[in-house]
Amino acid sequence: MNSQPTVKPYVIGLDLGGTNSVFGIVDSRGEIKATTAIKTQGYATVEEYVDAAVAALTPIIEAVGGLETIKAMGIGAPNANFYKGTIENAPNLSWAHNDIVPLGQMFSERLGDIPVALTNDANAAALGEMTYGVARGMKNFIVLTLGTGVGSGIVINGQLVYGHDGFAGELGHVIMRRENGRKCGCERTGCLEAYCSATGVARTAREFLANSDEPSLLRDIPAASITSLEVSLAAEKGDALAIRVYNFTGEMLGEACADFAAFSSPEAFIFFGGLTKAGDLIMEPIKKSYDEHVMPVFKGKAQFLISGLDGSSAAVLGASAIGWDI
């Protein structure tokens, strides 16, 4: 609409993962104009990490027209504090464990003082869905990321929920089993994540196999190396035990979503990440269970959707969306 030179058409997105740091320069339609990547680890200090990042970024920034075309930068990162622009005590980042690292400020200083904001990957996914994905135009929705863990990004009144301390939206850690719950990585027991993450699905499969003599394609695989992918492949072949694993997982997710509806009554629940590759195998039991468990006043009101962001670039798009939001 506005073609004055002051309009900056791009944002930088950084998907800062435990292994790789992937950068994209993205326009307002979610088109990735240029991309680059570095390893996340192997730097003694955060300064060295930022040096390497800026060295990789500089040529792709030049390629789109220089820093004056860049509005802002968004970073999706573990243990990110949105309010402070910091990464705090991230156990899996060699240059940020037992430390509070002002990564936002450091990138801003090296990139011509553009605004830089950080949040965790699930919040980034929620902003990505709102900006480019299936939540465009929605003001109230919840993204649940079903990967190694279960993360969440909650949008209410068109705003991401950060809470008082910047760490709100940990729906993977509501308690679904108050007695005899599975041990969770957060050191408590019975969390949603302990059951409904990819690792939780594999664990459920191992439990079902151990607790019965039912024949299953999964018995051909050593129990310790079963993954959620293999469970879904077996289920697609009609394996009854594998189907029950997905039914169990979806049923619990549906129960959890029924509680979340009592909180914020969203227009949609959007599922993101590895487990969604199972498609109807996971989505149908979620919807069925939600309808059975939700409070009557909310029945039939919420949509259940799979992420609209392209899998391989979804995390970078999500991170870039933070940049449009600041």
Place this chain on the structure above:
Amino acid sequence: MNSQPTVKPYVIGLDLGGTNSVFGIVDSRGEIKATTAIKTQGYATVEEYVDAAVAALTPIIEAVGGLETIKAMGIGAPNANFYKGTIENAPNLSWAHNDIVPLGQMFSERLGDIPVALTNDANAAALGEMTYGVARGMKNFIVLTLGTGVGSGIVINGQLVYGHDGFAGELGHVIMRRENGRKCGCERTGCLEAYCSATGVARTAREFLANSDEPSLLRDIPAASITSLEVSLAAEKGDALAIRVYNFTGEMLGEACADFAAFSSPEAFIFFGGLTKAGDLIMEPIKKSYDEHVMPVFKGKAQFLISGLDGSSAAVLGASAIGWDI
């Protein structure tokens, strides 16, 4: 600050309960300048109810300087739809059951077209705490009303959470017991409200009495007529069974709040209504249980407070606060 005639210094608050409708004219500090009341029931139509309300309101409006001093009206009512200004299918209101009643518009037309907004009593309580009570200055907090039922008003980023349909904030209906849960008024089982409302406390006492031979002051009362008040009186006298009833109730509320923290990480949980009269008897087990159950990242961050609104006028003050918000 501003004494120009265009400043309207008052709002009308209406606490529309199942029995009485209490009106107050309130200034911005929460001082009630004038008050009146009518019966809620006994009218054949909503028109007759509004006629009676306006007849009662007119003299107190005149007493504060006439309609030109009134900025708006807020109504706290059951089954209120904030977005539409309606009361929808309220089973306990003779002139609004099986019907959608545009009460906001009707009052507005009769009161010189001032803006009128409705919400439920728990949301009104949350706005009341933010406007006049212990949540002044807070942007993220949750009010839990512990009365006949358990209601909630959730504030995030300084805004009340209404959700996509206007009915968000039903935290009394998250599921705390997924197996063998108590039947709840919402027709499901295991809801927080079935345990932690005033009626839930009385029910817990009856269960504890029935399941043991333990001596208790409560055995002097016919089981069917035990109330939460009598349980708290017995507990204050050192009755071990009654104390266990409050410990059980507080423990479950603390567990529930730990889940709510994972959602919105509030600065404070504020408790409102009848059960809070039990003071430390209920608040201490809540805090202890919360600390035991909350995710480590949230530990020690939230305050646990009792409502700062005067009990007898709290509901009217809460309702009036809606008026400042529109």
